[in-house]
Amino acid sequence: xxxxxxxxxxxxxxxxxxxxxxxxxxxxxxxxxxxxxxxxxxxxxxxxxxxxxxxxxxxxxxxxxxxxxxxxxxxxxxxxxxxxxxxxxxxxxxxxxxxxxxxxxxxxxxxxxxxxxxxxxxxxxxxxxxxxxxxxxxxxxxxxxxxxxxxxxxxxxxxxxxxxxxxxxxxxxxxxxxxxxxxxxxxxxxxxxxxxxxxxxxxxxxxxxxxxxxxxxxxxxxxxxxxxxxxxxxxxxxxxxxxxxxxxxxxxxxxxxxxxxxxxxxxxxxxxxxxxxxxxxxxxxxxxxxxxxxxxxxxxxxxxxxxxxxxxxxxxxxxxxxxxxxxxxxxxx
Amino acid sequence: xxxxxxxxxxxxxxxxxxxxxxxxxxxxxxxxxxxxxxxxxxxxxxxxxxxxxxxxxxxxxxxxxxxxxxxxxxxxxxxxxxxxxxxxxx
Numbered sequence: 355x356x357x358x359x360x361x362x363x364x365x366x367x368x369x370x371x372x373x374x375x376x377x378x379x380x381x382x383x384x385x386x387x388x389x390x391x392x393x394x395x396x397x398x399x400x401x402x403x404x405x406x407x408x409x410x411x412x413x414x415x416x417x418x419x420x421x422x423x424x425x426x427x428x429x430x431x432x433x434x435x436x437x438x439x440x441x442x443x444x445x446x447x448x449x450x451x452x453x454x455x456x457x458x459x460x461x462x463x464x465x466x467x468x469x470x471x472x473x474x475x476x477x478x479x480x481x482x483x484x485x486x487x488x489x490x491x492x493x494x495x496x497x498x499x500x501x502x503x504x505x506x507x508x509x510x511x512x513x514x515x516x517x518x519x520x521x522x523x524x525x526x527x528x529x530x531x532x533x534x535x536x537x538x539x540x541x542x543x544x545x546x547x548x549x550x551x552x553x554x555x556x557x558x559x560x561x562x563x564x565x566x567x568x569x570x571x572x573x574x575x576x577x578x579x580x581x582x583x584x585x586x587x588x589x590x591x592x593x594x595x596x597x598x599x600x601x602x603x604x605x606x607x608x609x610x611x612x613x614x615x616x617x618x619x620x621x622x623x624x625x626x627x628x629x630x631x632x633x634x635x636x637x638x639x640x641x642x643x644x645x646x647x648x649x650x651x652x653x654x655x656x657x658x659x660x661x662x663x664x665x666x667x668x669x670x671x672x673x674x675x676x677x678x679x680x681x682x683x684x685x686x687x
Numbered sequence: 688x689x690x691x692x693x694x695x696x697x698x699x700x701x702x703x704x705x706x707x708x709x710x711x712x713x714x715x716x717x718x719x720x721x722x723x724x725x726x727x728x729x730x731x732x733x734x735x736x737x738x739x740x741x742x743x744x745x746x747x748x749x750x751x752x753x754x755x756x757x758x759x760x761x762x763x764x765x766x767x768x769x770x771x772x773x774x775x776x777x
Contacts, residue, residue, distance in 0.1 A: 364731040369746030377740040381756030382707035385738060387715060388760035392738030419707070426707035564735050598761030598774075601736050 358576055362568040367400050376428055378406070383419040383426035386590060388597025390604065391415050391503045393561045394585045398472060398501060401571035405429070405469040407446060411439035411484060413476030414510040414589075415503065436483040440491035443473045443498045470575050471498035478508040481517035481544050492551040492580045499574040499581040502544075505589040513592040517542040520612075521671055522664045523652045525592070530655035535664060540671050545584055545618070552621030554579040560586040560615060562605040563629050570617065570627075586613045594651030603649050609633070610646040611676045616683065624682040634685050640676075643669045708756070712739065716759030718774035724749045726771035733763035733772060 371377060378399025385392050391414060399406065408431045410416040416433050419426040434442045450467060459465040475484055480502045488500065507525050508514040515525040521540040524530045528537040549556045555577040559567035567585070574581040586607055588600040595603055607613035608629050615627035626634055633639050644665060647653040656664040680686045722733075727749055734744040741757040744750040764772040 364735060365729075365746040367746075368731055368734055368744050372743075372745040379740065380706060380708050381740045381753055382710040382712055383739070384707075384710070384712065387739075387758035388762060389738055392740070393736055396738075396740060397735075420703045421710075422701065423703050423705040424707040424710050425703035425705070561736065598765040600738075600760070601762050601766050 358572050360572050362565055378428055380426045380428060384421055385418040388590045388600045390561050390587045390600045394503050394587060397561060397564060397567050398571050401568045403575055405466055407469050407471050409439055409443045409473045411475035411479035412436045413479055415474055417510055436479040438487050439473050439475045439479060439484050440488040443471050444491045444496040447471055447496045447498055473498060473500045475502055477504045477506060477518035478516045481542055492553050495579050497579055502584045503587040504584055505587045507592050509589045509592045521668055522656050535655055535661050548582045549618040549621050554620060555581045557617040558584045558615055560604045560608050560613060562601050566615060566627050595649050599649060606646045610641045610643050612643060612646050612672055614679055626683050634680055643672055711755045712758050713755045716757060718759045718776055719754060720752055720763050720772045721775050722750060723771045726769045728769055730768060732766050736762050736766050
């Protein structure tokens with residue numbers, strides 16, 4: 355895979371976007387105050403090199419940005435069900451290839467056929483419901499970028515657990531109380547599953563590390579084949595964090611290794627990204643998970659004396675995943 | 688003949704047609720961000736992190752706030768490296 359030489363320059367990007375009057379997603383969308391999904395969409399649009407077509411699985415982002423008759427999107431946009439976002443993107447990509455091959459709109463000044471396809475899906479639509487369509491599209495090798503904004507539960511329908519909900523988290527379907535102390539099992543290792551499809555590019559991004567995120571989105575646009583990017587997205591309604599701390603939590607998640615930043619090229623070459631690589635080289639920089647857990651009230655019950663074991667267990671799970679990642683990246687020993 | 692439109696005339700799917708900028712989300716706000724231009728170093732982080740595209744910045748001048756749409760989440764004030772943004776009630 356060709357490496358991008360692009361170095362994002364915040365002033366230049368701001369200038370260009372200001373002159374074009376383009377932000378991809380306009381103000382006036384109705385995501386909750388402090389929802390980072392809006393920031394992630396903006397960062398994808400900043401990294402775009404061509405016009406973009408957006409396919410949006412059902413979820414918070416879709417519901418909040420297109421409440422009839424208003425739409426916040428400045429790009430062609432299609433809504434589809436939870437389960438078929440990747441299938442719709444496959445169809446768009448094939449139709450684009452066919453129309454270019456047939457020279458159907460060649461020389462038509464009103465129609466641009468040279469565009470990139472982006473899919474936005476939440477964790478419910480990706481980890482659980484849309485996994486088979488996603489897997490199929492990855493296997494067929496359609497060229498599109500799937501951006502998962504991972505807020506770790508079905509937030510749109512009222513905070514039900516999903517395959518992405520972390521161990522011990524409170525949700526309405528895993529309530530912390532006398533019977534169970536939050537979700538009894540951990541997260542599904544989705545990035546591993548997608549990387550196992552041997553697709554050209556898989557990455558994780560956190561909006562706080564915008565430089566890293568923009569470069570990864572650009573790499574995703576430039577890759578020749580399906581791309582999967584998992585973005586860390588806080589949800590202040592479902593996680594009960596302070597809205598203004600959303601970006602700070604995105605940073606803390608990386609610093610505690612709860613959400614390490616890495617990329618996988620062709621499914622085999624695992625590489626840590628600079629923020630996580632710094633922690634791998636200086637393990638004393640790794641912060642304990644308590645610092646991450648205490649920012650969110652969904653983990654509040656874990657700080658009760660009888661539930662302290664859960665913090666220890668959470669730390670063990672994070673450490674296990676982190677060691678596994680170091681081993682894959684060849685940084686062990 | 689029916690006065691209703693046939694399938695060929697109606698839109699092929701539900702199409703939202705009004706730009707969302709017409710919907711003013713500014714009235715959700717309790718605290719509003721106020722930028723102190725004397726402290727601002729024009730780093731652009733508020734613009735980068737604003738989820739509502741409500742920080743207006745052209746890359747050269749001082750950023751300004753779109754009070755018609757800013758929801759007052761406070762991310763800009765929290766992330767500002769020089770604490771140039773203050774959240775003020777009202």
